[in-house]
Amino acid sequence: MIEATVVKSTGSWYIVQTQNGEIIRARTRGKMRLQDLDTSNPVAVGDLVNIELDANYEHTASITEVKHRNNWIIRKANKLSSKRQILATNLDAAILVASLFAPRTSLGFIDRFLLCCQSMHVPAVLFLNKTDLLGDEIQKVTDELNRVYKDADVTILVGSARKNQGLQPLLEFISGKRILLAGHSGVGKSTILNTLFPDVRARVGRISESHEKGKHTTTFAEMFMLNNNTQIIDTPGIRDFGVVDIPEEEIAHYFPEFRLVMNQCKFNNCKHEHEPECAVLNAVSHNIIPQERYYSYLSILHNEDMYK
Ligand SMILES: Nc1nc2c(ncn2[C@@H]2O[C@H](COP(=O)(O)OP(=O)(O)O)[C@@H](O)[C@H]2O)c(=O)[nH]1
Ligand SMILES: [Mg+2]
Ligand SMILES: [Zn+2]
Incomplete structure (x- = not known):
C-alpha cells in the first residue's frame, strides 16, 4: 500500500502522485472506503489516498481509501440538480478570480463561493482580473469591492493577468500554500497561472468557447506542483455555485x-x-x-x- 495525492481527475481515471514524486494512473475499484459525502466525484483533487499497484505491466493502481479531508470546496451545479461536486480538498486557501466583462461575475456567485470558504475555514482572496478593460473606472470599481467586502474576511486584489499588473500580491499570497484557483470559465485563471509560473503551461482557452451557452463541458481540476511547496489547483471554470450542506x-x-x-x-x-x-x-x-x-x-x- 502506497500513500499518494490526487493531482488530477479525469472522470474515470485519476492521476496521483506519490511522496517521492512518482506519477501513477489510478482508479477506484472494488470496495473502496469513501468519505460519507454524496457526490458525483468520490475522489477529488487534493485527496490523500491509499493506492495498491495493479499486477500488470502498465503501472496503474487502484485507489483503496480516501483519507480524512481537512476541508473541501463543494457545490451544486444548479439548484435543480442533486449532483454535488467537490472542486478540491485539503486546501490552505482559495482564490476566486472574477471579471466584470467577458464574462461578468455576479456578487451572488462570489458570495456563494465565499460562504463555502467560510464554512470550511478556508481563507479566501477575491482577485478581480481584466482591469485593463475598465479604463478610468478601475478606482471606482476597486472602491466598490472594498466597500462591499470590507468586513467579509476576504482579501480583495485587482489586476490584469494579460498586462501582468497587480499579480505580485497574488504571488506572495500563493507562495508555500495549496491553493484552489476558481472562477467562471474565461475570467483568466490559466492566464494568471501562466504569467506567474511560465513553466506550468496551463491551457488558455479562447473566450468564445467559454461563452457557448448550453455546451456541456466536463470539468476537470488539476493540481500543479510548483517549488517551495506551492501547489495550485486550476479548475476549468464553474458556471454556478449552488450552496450545499449549510443549514x-x-x-x-x-x-x-x-x-x-x-x-x-x-x-x-x-x-x-x-x-x-x-x-x-x-x-x-x-x-x-x-x-x-x-x-x-x-x-x-x-x-x-x-x-x-
Ligand atoms: N483583457 C484581458 N483579457 C484577459 C486577461 N486575462 C486573461 N484574459 C483573456 O481571457 C481569456 C480567457 O483566459 P483563460 O486564462 O483561459 O481563462 P480561464 O478559463 O479562467 O482559465 C483569454 O482570451 C485570455 O487572453 C486580462 O487581464 N485582460
Ligand atoms: Mg483555464
Ligand atoms: Zn436578526
Missing part, C-alpha cells in the same frame, strides 16, 4: 459582518428577515452591513437564482 440557520454565521452583530438580535433564532429588533437589519439600514451582502444572504436563504 439555513447557519448561513448568517458565515457572513462575517453579520456575525459581528447578530448576537444582539432580540431572538436567538432570528433569521434576519423581518423579525423585530434584528441587529442585522438594523446594521443594513445604517449601511454598516452592505445592502449587496444582505441581498446575497436572502437569496441564499431562499435558495434563489444563482446567477444574480
Whole structure:
C-alpha cells in the first residue's frame, strides 16, 4: 500500500502522485472506503489516498481509501440538480478570480463561493482580473469591492493577468500554500497561472468557447506542483455555485459582518428577515452591513437564482 495525492481527475481515471514524486494512473475499484459525502466525484483533487499497484505491466493502481479531508470546496451545479461536486480538498486557501466583462461575475456567485470558504475555514482572496478593460473606472470599481467586502474576511486584489499588473500580491499570497484557483470559465485563471509560473503551461482557452451557452463541458481540476511547496489547483471554470450542506440557520454565521452583530438580535433564532429588533437589519439600514451582502444572504436563504 502506497500513500499518494490526487493531482488530477479525469472522470474515470485519476492521476496521483506519490511522496517521492512518482506519477501513477489510478482508479477506484472494488470496495473502496469513501468519505460519507454524496457526490458525483468520490475522489477529488487534493485527496490523500491509499493506492495498491495493479499486477500488470502498465503501472496503474487502484485507489483503496480516501483519507480524512481537512476541508473541501463543494457545490451544486444548479439548484435543480442533486449532483454535488467537490472542486478540491485539503486546501490552505482559495482564490476566486472574477471579471466584470467577458464574462461578468455576479456578487451572488462570489458570495456563494465565499460562504463555502467560510464554512470550511478556508481563507479566501477575491482577485478581480481584466482591469485593463475598465479604463478610468478601475478606482471606482476597486472602491466598490472594498466597500462591499470590507468586513467579509476576504482579501480583495485587482489586476490584469494579460498586462501582468497587480499579480505580485497574488504571488506572495500563493507562495508555500495549496491553493484552489476558481472562477467562471474565461475570467483568466490559466492566464494568471501562466504569467506567474511560465513553466506550468496551463491551457488558455479562447473566450468564445467559454461563452457557448448550453455546451456541456466536463470539468476537470488539476493540481500543479510548483517549488517551495506551492501547489495550485486550476479548475476549468464553474458556471454556478449552488450552496450545499449549510443549514439555513447557519448561513448568517458565515457572513462575517453579520456575525459581528447578530448576537444582539432580540431572538436567538432570528433569521434576519423581518423579525423585530434584528441587529442585522438594523446594521443594513445604517449601511454598516452592505445592502449587496444582505441581498446575497436572502437569496441564499431562499435558495434563489444563482446567477444574480
Ligand atoms: N483583457 C484581458 N483579457 C484577459 C486577461 N486575462 C486573461 N484574459 C483573456 O481571457 C481569456 C480567457 O483566459 P483563460 O486564462 O483561459 O481563462 P480561464 O478559463 O479562467 O482559465 C483569454 O482570451 C485570455 O487572453 C486580462 O487581464 N485582460
Ligand atoms: Mg483555464
Ligand atoms: Zn436578526
